[in-house]
Amino acid sequence: MAQQHLDPTDPTAEVVTGDALAAYLRAQATEFLRALRLHRETGGANGGGPARAQAGAGEKGAGESVDAARALRRSARRISGSLHTFRPLLDPDWSEEMRPELAWLSGTLGLEHAYEARLERLLLALHRLSGATAFPGQVTSAEVGATAPLDSSGPASLAPERGNLTVGAAKAGALLERQLTLARTRAHSTALQALGSSRFHAVADRVAVLASEVPLTPTAPTTDLRPLAAAAEERLTDAIAGLPLVVAGHPYNAEALVHGLSPDPAPHAQDGPWHQVRLLLRLHRYAQEALHGGGGTSQLERSREPGGLPVDMRLLAAGQALNRHRDASEAAAAAAQAARTPRIAPATAYALGVLHADQRHEVEAARFAFQQAWQKQTVSAP
Amino acid sequence: MAQQHLDPTDPTAEVVTGDALAAYLRAQATEFLRALRLHRETGGANGGGPARAQAGAGEKGAGESVDAARALRRSARRISGSLHTFRPLLDPDWSEEMRPELAWLSGTLGLEHAYEARLERLLLALHRLSGATAFPGQVTSAEVGATAPLDSSGPASLAPERGNLTVGAAKAGALLERQLTLARTRAHSTALQALGSSRFHAVADRVAVLASEVPLTPTAPTTDLRPLAAAAEERLTDAIAGLPLVVAGHPYNAEALVHGLSPDPAPHAQDGPWHQVRLLLRLHRYAQEALHGGGGTSQLERSREPGGLPVDMRLLAAGQALNRHRDASEAAAAAAQAARTPRIAPATAYALGVLHADQRHEVEAARFAFQQAWQKQTVSAP
Numbered sequence: 001m002a003q004q005h006l007d008p009t010d011p012t013a014e015v016v017t018g019d020a021l022a023a024y025l026r027a028q029a030t031e032f033l034r035a036l037r038l039h040r041e042t043g044g045a046n047g048g049g050p051a052r053a054q055a056g057a058g059e060k061g062a063g064e065s066v067d068a069a070r071a072l073r074r075s076a077r078r079i080s081g082s083l084h085t086f087r088p089l090l091d092p093d094w095s096e097e098m099r100p101e102l103a104w105l106s107g108t109l110g111l112e113h114a115y116e117a118r119l120e121r122l123l124l125a126l127h128r129l130s131g132a133t134a135f136p137g138q139v140t141s142a143e144v145g146a147t148a149p150l151d152s153s154g155p156a157s158l159a160p161e162r163g164n165l166t167v168g169a170a171k172a173g174a175l176l177e178r179q180l181t182l183a184r185t186r187a188h189s190t191a192l193q194a195l196g197s198s199r200f201h202a203v204a205d206r207v208a209v210l211a212s213e214v215p216l217t218p219t220a221p222t223t224d225l226r227p228l229a230a231a232a233e234e235r236l237t238d239a240i241a242g243l244p245l246v247v248a249g250h251p252y253n254a255e256a257l258v259h260g261l262s263p264d265p266a267p268h269a270q271d272g273p274w275h276q277v278r279l280l281l282r283l284h285r286y287a288q289e290a291l292h293g294g295g296g297t298s299q300l301e302r303s304r305e306p307g308g309l310p311v312d313m314r315l316l317a318a319g320q321a322l323n324r325h326r327d328a329s330e331a332a333a334a335a336a337q338a339a340r341t342p343r344i345a346p347a348t349a350y351a352l353g354v355l356h357a358d359q360r361h362e363v364e365a366a367r368f369a370f371q372q373a374w375q376k377q378t379v380s381a382p
Numbered sequence: 383m384a385q386q387h388l389d390p391t392d393p394t395a396e397v398v399t400g401d402a403l404a405a406y407l408r409a410q411a412t413e414f415l416r417a418l419r420l421h422r423e424t425g426g427a428n429g430g431g432p433a434r435a436q437a438g439a440g441e442k443g444a445g446e447s448v449d450a451a452r453a454l455r456r457s458a459r460r461i462s463g464s465l466h467t468f469r470p471l472l473d474p475d476w477s478e479e480m481r482p483e484l485a486w487l488s489g490t491l492g493l494e495h496a497y498e499a500r501l502e503r504l505l506l507a508l509h510r511l512s513g514a515t516a517f518p519g520q521v522t523s524a525e526v527g528a529t530a531p532l533d534s535s536g537p538a539s540l541a542p543e544r545g546n547l548t549v550g551a552a553k554a555g556a557l558l559e560r561q562l563t564l565a566r567t568r569a570h571s572t573a574l575q576a577l578g579s580s581r582f583h584a585v586a587d588r589v590a591v592l593a594s595e596v597p598l599t600p601t602a603p604t605t606d607l608r609p610l611a612a613a614a615e616e617r618l619t620d621a622i623a624g625l626p627l628v629v630a631g632h633p634y635n636a637e638a639l640v641h642g643l644s645p646d647p648a649p650h651a652q653d654g655p656w657h658q659v660r661l662l663l664r665l666h667r668y669a670q671e672a673l674h675g676g677g678g679t680s681q682l683e684r685s686r687e688p689g690g691l692p693v694d695m696r697l698l699a700a701g702q703a704l705n706r707h708r709d710a711s712e713a714a715a716a717a718a719q720a721a722r723t724p725r726i727a728p729a730t731a732y733a734l735g736v737l738h739a740d741q742r743h744e745v746e747a748a749r750f751a752f753q754q755a756w757q758k759q760t761v762s763a764p
Contacts, residue, residue, distance in 0.1 A: 128636070129643040169643040251633030252747035254510070260736050261511040261551040339732045349728035350721045353735020354642050361743055365634035 016291050018089045018220030024290040025082055028075045029211035035071035036204060039195075042068060069109050069191075076106040079210070081286040085232045089223055091215035101203045108194045111187035114330070119180040121331045125358055126173050126351070130165045168347030172355060175338050175348060229287040236280040240374065243273055248367040249375070256364035260357055268360075271329045274367065278322035285315060314376055321370035328362035335359060398673050400471045400602030406672040407464060410457045411593035417453035418586060421577075424450060451491050451573075458488040461592070463668040467614045471605055473597035483585045490576045493569035496712070501562040503713045507740055508555050508733070512547045550729030554737060557720050557730060611669040618662040622756065625655055630749040631757070638746035642739055650742075653711045656749065660704035667697060699755035707748035714741035 042065040080102035083095045165173070194200050247253050259268055339352040424447040462484035465477045547555070576582055629635050641650055721734040 126643065129639060129641075131641040131644040166643055251750060252743070254740075254743070254747075257511060257736075257740060257743075259511075259513040260740070261508065261548055261733055262513040339728070344728050346721070346726050346728050346731035349731040350735040350738075351643055353732040353737075354639075354739045355735075356732075357736045357739030357743070358636075358639060358642070361634070361636070361639075361739070365636075368633060 016225045018086075018216050018223050018225065020293070021082065021086050021089060021220070021225055021290050022214040022216055024293070025079060025214045026211055028078045028082070029207045032072060032075040032079070032207050033204075033211060035068050035075065039065060039068035039072060066113070070113070073106040073109050076102045076109075077282070078286050078289070079207070080106070081283045082290055085283055085287045086225065086228050086290070088228065089217055089220035089225070091217065094215045098206060101199070101206075105194070105200065105203055109191050112184050112191055115180050115184035115187055117327065118331050118334055119177060119184070121327060122176050122180075122335060122355060122359075123173055125331070125355055125362075126165070126169050129354060129358060130169050166347065166351065168345070168351035171345060171348040172335075172338070172351035175341060175344065175352075176334065179338055179341075180334065225287075225291055229284075229291050232280075232287045233284050236277065236284045239273065239277045239280050243277060245371050245374070248364075249371040251368055253364065256367070257357055257360040260360055268329065268333075268363075271325070271363065274322060274325050274370075275329075278319070278326060281315070281319050281322060285319065288312075314373055317373035318370055321366050321373055325363055325366035325370065328359045328366060332356050332359035332363065398607045400468075400598050400605050400607065402675070403464065403468050403471060403602070403607055403672050404596040404598055406675070407461060407596045408593055410460045410464070411589045414454060414457040414461070414589050415586075415593060417450050417457065421447060421450035421454060448495070452495070455488040455491050458484045458491075459664070460668050460671070461589070462488070463665045464672055467665055467669045468607065468610050468672070470610065471599055471602035471607070473599065476597045480588060483581070483588075487576070487582065487585055491573050494566055494573055497562050497566035497569055499709065500713050500716055501559060501566070503709060504558050504562075504717060504737065504741075505555055507713070507737055507744075508547070508551050511736060511740060512551050548729065548733065550727070550733035553727060553730040554717075554720070554733035557723060557726065557734075558716065561720055561723075562716065607673055611673050614662075614669045615666050618659065618666045621655065621659045621662050625659060627753050627756070630746075631753040633750055635746065638749070639739055639742040642742055650711065650715075650745075653707070653745065656704060656707050656752075657711075660701070660708060663697070663701050663704060667701065670694075696755055696758055700752055703748050703752035703755055707745055707752065710741045710744035710748060714738050714745065717741060 042062075080099050083090060083099050083102075087095055244255070247255055255270070256268075259270070335352050335356040339349050339356070344352075424444075462481050465472060465481050465484075469477055626637070629637055637652070638650075641652070717734045717738040721731050721738070726734075
């Protein structure tokens with residue numbers, strides 16, 4: 001299953017040693033520090049609420065702050081992932097201490113964005129399910145808001161859209177908005193607290209040191225990285241081999257909604273292995289970046305042109321399918337959770353049921369998309 | 383698009399004339415009379431409630447009565463369809479009078495079964511959505527019945543299944559059962575009244591005459607049937623050309639649920655063209671039977687061995703997909719309708735919302751299945 005460019009026994013492949021890993025980690029650390037500086041400059045650390053809702057900060061400042069937070073998480077994930085994959089080449093005490101701190105940081109910083117994206121996904125779905133076809137871009141509270149005051153509404157052109165929502169869909173949207181906005185606001189506060197904490201400053205200091213000095217083991221600079229990268233890929237392919245891909249490749253298998261009305265309130269257990277593959281796919285991708293020198297460009301540069309490494313489109317498609325799987329899974333859970341709110345109207349509960357099922361079908365669709373992307377990859381490999 | 387065996391310009395094909403149509407109609411009329419006799423013998427016309435619930439009639443009698451009613455509808459549909467397709471070959475006054483009566487009859491006789499099948503489909507779906515995997519065959523009220531008294535429950539082995547239903551799913555099942563059983567009981571009474579009416583006796587008398595004497599036009603016995611059969615096929619292929627098959631062939635297109643929360647209470651308008659194709663496909667199939675001498679066997683013989691005509695498996699698959707489309711469409715509407723019952727609990731409404739969305743996805747899956755079956759047909763045609 002290992003791809004040719006990863007094969008450590010291939011005599012034509014150039015050896016990539018620990019020095020390349022050190023360069024990759026230095027680049028990611030530098031990226032982290034740059035994002036942190038940008039985040040502080042754009043007011044990310046001194047706002048009093050979610051970036052979008054900030055009355056003081058300009059649209060541009062808020063957007064840059066969001067980008068900076070994303071770039072922070074992005075490099076934190078890459079450093080953390082490399083520490084995991086290439087553990088034998090790095091000072092073990094340092095790695096052991098560093099990884100949980102980076103995980104804490106990217107987890108804490110990611111929550112606000114996750115809640116925001118989840119709400120947007122659910123409101124878009126509510127509009128789609130209401131047959132509101134010509135839907136202009138971003139959903140705002142004013143469009144859904146059965147509870148929003150009239151004077152806070154958006155452009156007049158959105159009014160007909162609102163008319164397409166049933167009372168149930170509008171109320172479901174308002175309920176989700178209340179709950180997820182509250183969660184987002186809390187996540188924002190937590191993130192702000194985290195960024196001001198001594199724990200965060202300790203991580204930032206360690207990353208600053210990493211930007212100039214990577215704690216490799218004595219033999220690491222001349223050790224081949226490729227067997228460790230190959231092991232990461234093997235963990236991925238093993239996990240994928242355990243997925244029910246035959247079922248997933250059969251459209252409309254109705255598998256994802258099998259527990260749609262189960263009394264078990266826990267998140268769908270069947271999603272777990274897919275979430276795990278998503279993480280392993282990411283680790284594989286980061287290992288490839290370390291080997292081939294990619295992933296070192298900034299968020300902005302990256303979106304213009306992928307630096308160095310030609311992007312593996314199939315790997316990208318597989319990863320996107322798994323992101324969609326995760327997002328739909330969590331959105332479905334949020335709809336089910338909202339339906340457990342006491343004293344909601346039956347029409348609201350009905351709309352949430354339709355929404356939950358819709359997102360579970362998105363989960364199923366994402367698995368199908370992953371199966372298609374992955375099959376392409378293994379079939380066309382030399 | 384016309385298949386080779388339908389091409390009237392093909393010099394190698396044997397001419398099929400109005401005599402064959404007369405033979406087909408006589409056979410169907412005989413079949414109708416046999417089914418009617420069986421229906422009377424098995425007590426279908428004297429029961430006091432739905433066949434399943436009859437305390438007096440044995441299980442065998444009830445089953446035979448249901449089979450007899452199905453056979454009655456089956457031959458009524460075939461006679462009516464042939465009158466339509468081969469109209470120019472038949473006495474116009476007779477045809478004009480006969481067709482609406484046959485449509486009334488098969489419509490009236492079909493409703494009871496439709497409600498029963500709809501309830502069964504919805505209860506099965508509720509169980510599937512509750513993760514009740516090992517599900518033994520037939521669903522009965524006792525399995526769902528949150529409202530059913532304990533002493534009316536089924537075999538003990540079903541108890542764990544029931545435990546898998548949430549309160550909402552159980553209540554939704556009970557509500558659907560109440561509503562659809564009521565509708566079925568009414569349909570049964572209406573069917574009984576119809577079978578005892580002078581209107582029905584007039585139809586039966588006409589069919590009895592048809593069994594020996596088909597009112598062909600003077601030139602019909604030597605007129606080629608094939609151009610009329612080809613026209614029926616052309617109406618079918620034209621209607622199929624108007625279907626959104628490109629979208630339907632793309633799995634998970636999320637098209638069927640687009641109006642899942644629409645305030646429009648009317649049945650999904652997007653389903654109409656598919657229902658129309660279902661009817662045209664049936665007319666095409668009956669025309670083929672008239673041409674090739676199939677379809678004349680009784681229900682029982684037919685299930686053992688298709689008589690005469692080798693069954694076109696692809697046409698059969700396409701037809702089954704469209705039946706599934708119709709059934710799921712109507713089941714989804716029934717779930718939405720039940721959710722509009724005043725004063726239901728939010729948990730019930732939520733379960734009905736999930737159920738509605740599930741059945742709309744069944745609609746989408748059926749369209750995909752039709753597209754696959756139909757594409758196979760046209761691609762592999764000589």
